[in-house]
Amino acid sequence: MLLRSVWASLRVPRVTPRVGVRAFVTSTPRTSFWDTVLPLIQGNRRERKLQRQQGGLLPEDYERVQRDQRRDEMMAAQSSTGDALVDDVLSSPQARSEEVEARRAEAKRTKRLLRKRWGGLDENGIEKQEHKYSTAVFRISPRKLNLLANQIIGKPIDFAIVQMQFSAKRAARRVRATLVMARDHAIAKGMDPSKLLVSEAWVTKGTYFARLEIKGRARHGIMHHPQAKLNVVLRPGKTWEEREEAALDLARRRMRRLGSGGVTRTNRKIVNGFQRPGWAW
Structure with missing residues (x-):
């Protein structure tokens, strides 16, 4: 009993901290995930x-x-006697302002098309029959991607898609999807799909990421992961029938140039007919 009384006298009483109203007012409210996402939703x-x-x-x-x-409401507006309230809707201030705004927008669009490098307007103000499309930057060596670009350049779009479909390269699937998307966009522009050619195809480099290469004996090196993207330009060209006809025409012209193999038959008189066969001495 004596030990208990001594221990009770030595114990420090537990004091409950009092939190005033001022602490709640001045404290910064905590923002949760839903406080940020809910306004967006x-x-x-x-x-x-x-x-x-x-x-x-x-x-x-x-x-x-x-x-x-x-x-339409202005045109249909009538007075109590049945007469039209507006004689000419096109001459109203609202219509004139709309016409001025439309002309300004068309001039802005024409100026933008003249600045475009691909698919814009030429020097005569005529819209170019071409469409440019490119892939996103993805992890591949530019040298490897350039081999696929050389494989499809100058080919009809359908033939290039078939080449990429049966290619064993890993990046061929992405190139094929890019060609299909470019063909669909060109068709939406009004271009003939049977005459589309891959007129240009080139590869541009992306960002080369540097990573650590761990080696033995506490040494290390630097690895560079390359990135690249493919750009293609589609333009109208010759169809398969026109290409075959051009090839046949070229073969015919080459055969005509050959003639009879260099032998020319004429009726010229014989020269030096007095010579006899054999040696002259």
Whole structure:
């Protein structure tokens, strides 16, 4: 009992810390994952709701539809006597401002097409019949990818796709997908798929990542992982039938140039007919 009383006198009483209201007010609130993600989700929901209200149209298309609706309402507006309130809708200030805006947008588009290197406008203002497409930068040596580029350059697009389909190279699948996508985009532009050729194909380097190469005896080296991407330009050319006809025409012209093998038959008189066979002495 004596030991218990001594121990009780020596124990330090536990004090519960008091937290005032001021500590809750001045403390910084902790942000959770949902505090950051939830506004983004709600924003996407608002955008989807607005898009559903617009009938699934893009903002510029929705503005065009609204403009056409306002024009139709102006044309259908009538007075109490049945007369049209607007004589000429096209001469209204709103229509004139829309026409000026359309001309400005067309001039901007033409200027941008003139600056484009591929698929823009030529010197005469005519749109070029070509389409450029490229892969993303992926891990491959530029030398290896250049071999595939040399294999498809100058070939018809369908023939190039078949070549990549039956190629044993690992990057051939990505090149084939790129050619298929480029062909679909060119067809969407209005180009004839039977005349499409891979007019240009080149390889550009990407970022070379440096990594540590562990060696023996506490030594190390530096490894460089190469990256590259493939660029192709499709232009219209000759079809298979036109190519075969051109090859046959070239063969015919070569045969005509050969003639009779260099032998020419003429009716010229015999020269030096007095000579006899054998030695002259």
